[in-house]
Amino acid sequence: MASELTRKTATELAAAVSGGEVSAAEVTQAHLDRIAEVDGRVKAFLHVSADNALAAARAVDDKRARGEELGPLAGVPVAVKDLFATVGMPTTCGSKILQGWVPPYESTVTARLRQADGVIIGKTNMDEFAMGSSTENSGYGPSRNPWDLAKVPGGSSGGSAAAVAAHLAALSLGTDTGGSIRQPAAVCGVVGTKPTYGGSSRYGVVAFASSLDTPGPFGRTVLDTALLHQVMSGHDPMDATSIDAPVPPVVEAARHGDVAGMRIGIVSEFAGDGYQPGVMSRFAEAVELLEALGAKVTEVSCPHFTYALPAYYLIAPSEASSNLARFDGMRYGLRSGSGSAEEVMAVTRAAGFGPEVKRRIMLGAYALSSGYYDAYYGKAQQVRTLIIRDFEAAFEQVDVLISPPTPTTAFDIGERADDPMAMYLADLCTIPSNLAGNAALSVPIGLAPENGLPVGLHVMAPPLADDRLYRVAAAVEAAYQSRWGHPLLDEAKGL
Amino acid sequence: MSITRDEVAHLARLSRLALSDEELDHLAPQLNQIISAVAQVQEVAAEGIPPTSHATGLANVFRDDEPVPCLTPEQALSGAPAVEMQRFKVPRILVEEG
Numbered sequence: 001m002a003s004e005l006t007r008k009t010a011t012e013l014a015a016a017v018s019g020g021e022v023s024a025a026e027v028t029q030a031h032l033d034r035i036a037e038v039d040g041r042v043k044a045f046l047h048v049s050a051d052n053a054l055a056a057a058r059a060v061d062d063k064r065a066r067g068e069e070l071g072p073l074a075g076v077p078v079a080v081k082d083l084f085a086t087v088g089m090p091t092t093c094g095s096k097i098l099q100g101w102v103p104p105y106e107s108t109v110t111a112r113l114r115q116a117d118g119v120i121i122g123k124t125n126m127d128e129f130a131m132g133s134s135t136e137n138s139g140y141g142p143s144r145n146p147w148d149l150a151k152v153p154g155g156s157s158g159g160s161a162a163a164v165a166a167h168l169a170a171l172s173l174g175t176d177t178g179g180s181i182r183q184p185a186a187v188c189g190v191v192g193t194k195p196t197y198g199g200s201s202r203y204g205v206v207a208f209a210s211s212l213d214t215p216g217p218f219g220r221t222v223l224d225t226a227l228l229h230q231v232m233s234g235h236d237p238m239d240a241t242s243i244d245a246p247v248p249p250v251v252e253a254a255r256h257g258d259v260a261g262m263r264i265g266i267v268s269e270f271a272g273d274g275y276q277p278g279v280m281s282r283f284a285e286a287v288e289l290l291e292a293l294g295a296k297v298t299e300v301s302c303p304h305f306t307y308a309l310p311a312y313y314l315i316a317p318s319e320a321s322s323n324l325a326r327f328d329g330m331r332y333g334l335r336s337g338s339g340s341a342e343e344v345m346a347v348t349r350a351a352g353f354g355p356e357v358k359r360r361i362m363l364g365a366y367a368l369s370s371g372y373y374d375a376y377y378g379k380a381q382q383v384r385t386l387i388i389r390d391f392e393a394a395f396e397q398v399d400v401l402i403s404p405p406t407p408t409t410a411f412d413i414g415e416r417a418d419d420p421m422a423m424y425l426a427d428l429c430t431i432p433s434n435l436a437g438n439a440a441l442s443v444p445i446g447l448a449p450e451n452g453l454p455v456g457l458h459v460m461a462p463p464l465a466d467d468r469l470y471r472v473a474a475a476v477e478a479a480y481q482s483r484w485g486h487p488l489l490d491e492a493k494g495l
Numbered sequence: 496m497s498i499t500r501d502e503v504a505h506l507a508r509l510s511r512l513a514l515s516d517e518e519l520d521h522l523a524p525q526l527n528q529i530i531s532a533v534a535q536v537q538e539v540a541a542e543g544i545p546p547t548s549h550a551t552g553l554a555n556v557f558r559d560d561e562p563v564p565c566l567t568p569e570q571a572l573s574g575a576p577a578v579e580m581q582r583f584k585v586p587r588i589l590v591e592e593g
Contacts, residue, residue: 104570198551211549240556241549310533321510328511330585332574337513341586346513358514359522362506363529366498379536381546386539388547420525421532437550463550 005030010076010170010224017075020064024057024075028119031077035122035168038495043143044153044163046082048122049089053077056119063117072231073118079169081160082123083130084110084215085204093206094126094138094156097327097334097352107204108239109173109215109232116231121169124159128354129324130180130208132156133406133426136417137356144413145188146494147453151410154184154426157218161188164218166495171228172218177209178312179406179430181216182442186405186456189444189488191225191473192218194430196463197437198243200229201236209319210241212312212434220489222443222473226254229466245464248439253467257474260294264472265398269305270429276408278448282455283404286445289479290402290472300398302390307383308432313424314367314380315435320357321364327352359420388436391462400468401460403429405442409453429458439466443473444488445480454488498527 005013005027016022032050039045060075080086083093085103092098110120127137135143135158143159145151146166153162157174161184164172174181176194185192193216200215207213217232219225233247266287271280291297329335329348337347353361367376394401406426416422433440442456457476461468481487503523507514514522568581577584 101574104566104573197549198553237558241551241553243551243553304539307536307539310535313529313533314536325511329576331583333576335576339586340590341588342511343513344586346508346511349511350513350515350518353512355518355522358507358510358512358518359525359529361510361512362503362522362526363533365506365510366502366526366530367533375537376533378546379539379541380533381548382541382544383536383539384547384550385544386541388550420529435547435550 003034006034006167008170009221010073010219010227013076013170014072014074017060018070024060024119025054027075028053028057028077028121031121031169038166039168041144041149041495042146042162042166042168043141044079044124044159044166044168045122046092046094046125046140046159047090049120052088053119053121056114060117060119071115071117072227073113073116076118076171077121077169078113078118079122079124079160079163079172080110080120081126081157081174083126083175083206084173085206086110086120086123089123091123091206094128094140095352095357096139099334101333105204108201108236109205112232118231124163124172126159127156128357129206129320130156130175130177131320131356131360133179133183133423134416135159136413137354139354142413145410147189147410147492149494150412151453152413154187154410156180158184160218161185161190161192164190164220165489165492171224173232174216174218175205176214176216176434177212178316178434179427181218182430182440182458183406183426185218186442187410187454189454189492190218190220191222191441191443192216193225193229193441193469194433194439195229195233195466196243196439198241199247199464199466200233201239201242203236203238207323209316210323211319212316214434220487222470222477223251223254226250226470243464248464248466250467250470253470254474257471257478259290259472259475262295262400262472263398264290264295264297265300265394265401266297267305267401267403268299268301269303270403274407274425275404276448278450279404279408279455282446282448283457286457286476289476293475293479298398300394300401302394302432304383304386304390305432308387308435309424309428311380311383312431312435314376315384317360317364318367318377319364321361321368324357324361356420384435387432391432391436391438395462400472403458405429405456405458409448409451409455433460438463439469441469441473443476445476446488447491498523498530
């Protein structure tokens with residue numbers, strides 16, 4: 001019974017809890033049992049909050065017993081990336097500098113989960129301050145890919161992707177600054193969405209690069225992912241960059257997958273050297289499938305996308321060098337060293353931050369220095385404009401763009417750990433959507449023949465057209481499921 | 496374009512990172528490699544192209560100036576490394592001149 005509950009989708013669990021077929025406490029306990037059984041190997045979680053989760057689940061059950069109608073996530077266990085501030089649970093951002101910190105306030109997104117009767121089951125591992133593509137930059141050790149425990153689960157939201165893939169939670173939350181939801185979703189064989197920037201609130205989300213950071217959902221199915229997308233989204237007066245517009249009808253779109261007559265553009269720049277053969281063969285197969293389903297697929301050139309990666313590695317570190325100045329050992333977190341405040345700050349930051357965070361802070365400080373500003377940060381901001389214009393021109397011709405989400409399948413733990421440039425290439429295809437602030441997702445399309453690891457399809461849509469992503473992904477998912485006869489995750493052999 | 500070890504040490508000081516010699520030896524060539532790679536943006540013809548700092552186009556978002564509940568002193572100080580008399584206790588900032 002317990003293991004059956006962890007195989008169910010979030011949509012099924014919410015219906016079962018709302019209908020009284022199973023209690024939220026039973027659902028939560030089943031997932032806690034599964035975590036106890038396998039998370040010693042996956043290491044998806046930094047903190048499992050059994051008491052809090054069971055208390056939240058019992059509150060949902062009490063609410064039902066009182067005859068009240070339950071929310072859309074009724075009793076659904078949700079794993080939360082450890083950079084969402086959560087009252088009563090530690091929030092470390094995968095960093096030693098915030099070890100043991102318990103926030104005195106709650107992020108808007110997690111507050112909305114709770115209001116929707118979701119149950120936060122724990123906080124997931126991540127690359128420190130969301131800087132990385134493998135979780136190897138976590139101050140607490142890497143998470144592992146449920147398909148093969150010797151491989152990375154992607155990152156930075158790798159713990160959240162692994163938690164859903166390993167059936168430790170039905171849904172999870174991540175953030176995507178350069179691909180940190182879509183790339184781990186792709187390499188773990190689950191669905192992950194970066195909503196339109198400003199569509200989901202950043203209030204209470206520890207900042208990495210404020211103009212790019214976007215909270216978003218993971219799920220095992222397209223509909224589940226849409227369900228969480230809808231619950232977490234919408235205008236928030238506490239975030240000045242939040243968009244005051246209705247949430248795109250993502251759940252409706254996920255229920256009606258259909259690409260007939262849709263114009264779909266392949267980004268011509270995202271192919272060639274560095275792309276793994278199995279990633280490209282599965283992509284070509286997905287293109288054939290989309291055509292067979294009635295889509296009109298063409299190739300579209302976005303010439304400045306080639307410069308998205310270097311522009312991103314100037315803009316994101318620049319914003320990070322400013323945002324991470326707040327970690328100074330004065331008001332919260334680690335304090336180390338002695339002497340003047342300045343000496344304490346420097347010793348604290350050297351002890352508390354890992355190598356990638358240090359690299360990015362210094363890179364940002366360099367890009368923003370007088371004398372270099374125009375050549376680096378200023379130029380990157382102009383490239384950002386050109387990338388937005390490429391998207392605008394493309395979306396005049398097509399309804400959505402597609403590409404691989406990342407050039408390779410999951411790589412070995414340790415393979416790129418001390419080679420920053422190799423690691424950065426994992427985000428090659430996902431970064432343009434962050435720079436432009438539009439919406440994009442990754443949906444599984446099979447396994448690479450050469451190694452049996454998952455491959456995703458990356459779909460990009462204009463700002464506030466997030467529903468188009470789900471219309472495409474639901475059609476793709478339905479077609480593959482009928483071909484495979486079972487969900488892709490049933491083939492995962494890592495556990 | 497290249498960056499020297501001394502320049503990296505200077506950036507570390509500006510960034511309030513007390514790095515060891517070993518860390519500087521390790522990070523300096525890596526930063527040099529990254530900076531050479533990101534310098535590609537300079538190839539782009541961008542004459543007259545306006546910069547983008549954020550993508551939403553929102554500017555000057557205002558709210559009504561109304562008092563709302565905020566953290567209690569206990570909550571605000573709950574994560575502090577050191578507290579004294581309901582305040583953050585921090586190391587000396589000004590050094591006496593002799």
